[in-house]
Amino acid sequence: MQDRSAPTWLVTGGAGFIGGNFVIEAVTRGVRVVNLDALTYAGNLDTLAGLAGNPAHVFVHGDIGDRPLVARLLAEHRPDAVLNFAAESHVDRSIDGPAAFVQTNVVGTLVLLEAVREYWASLDGAARAAFRFLHVSTDEVYGALGETGRFTESSPYAPNSPYAASKAASDHLVRAFHHTYGLPVLTTHCSNNYGPYHFPEKLIPLAITRALAGETLPVYGDGRQVRDWLYVADHCEAIRTVLAKGRVGETYNVGGDAELRNIEVVEAVCALLDARRPRADGQGYASQIRFVADRPGHDRRYAIDATRLREELGWRPAHSFEQGLADTVDWYLAHQDWVRRVLDGSYRLERMGMGA
Known part of the structure; x- marks a missing residue:
């Protein structure tokens, strides 16, 4: 029997x-x-291996675009909140094949919203008043900045990649479902995340894995593109804070207060690896850096x-970039089996029996 003393969240x-990081922390906290x-x-079930057999974690293999499935899960589990992390998110892949991004990020979000609206309308009293739909989005919907200024929640949308455009469209749908139907929504826009369990096509895990393999470390263009880096545990805490205390219908930006150029990030990874696992030939890992042709747009x-987020809800990042990056490098060094299974594809060939 379901324990109704603990909150239930449907996480996509x-x-x-x-x-994955969010789910692990939520279950640890009693959700x-x-x-x-x-x-x-x-998607990697290896990330969730520590939750195997835990009755507080119900894994379901399925798509947010499958409305009958989503409706069944809502009716069966009666969640107090739905948190939508499901998205195609890699910019390079969106340039090569934008259709999948529109299907998941736009059409999928619409189907999810329709199912959630129907479920929310069926709730009564306190359950209806307390219910929330939280949509996790990205700062890339705002486009690009010059050398000064920062994105605020009122910054105009100006997406420049198919990925960003698909997330912008999903944001607009979430906003519309609130203003048209009254669905109690919250939206967060985060900066670049990093930390454990990051798929090694993104900059930091890519630099770590290629450096250790003795391969070149490709850096786009001149490497001077600037990003605001956010440790994933800080992002998870921000989402929990917005879910608990955020004003319905509002958007909250989540940043790590850590602006760095891409080349600085790669060089910092190299320096940490030099100290923790030096190359046998005595050279620094930075000697593997190579500048490559920039990606379009x-x-x-x-x-x-x-x-x-800081002034209204009291959240601020707990990790400096230096500490977060050191923890991230240490995690990858200690979890080379997880990395190996991602790189050789075996993580996709095996299912761990965690599903319903």
């Missing part, structure tokens, strides 16, 4: 990087999580102004 995309994930290439700078 909970086998991915941010979603019952129904975890719906399509297990595309970035590469935004020059993103930066987040998280004043609203």
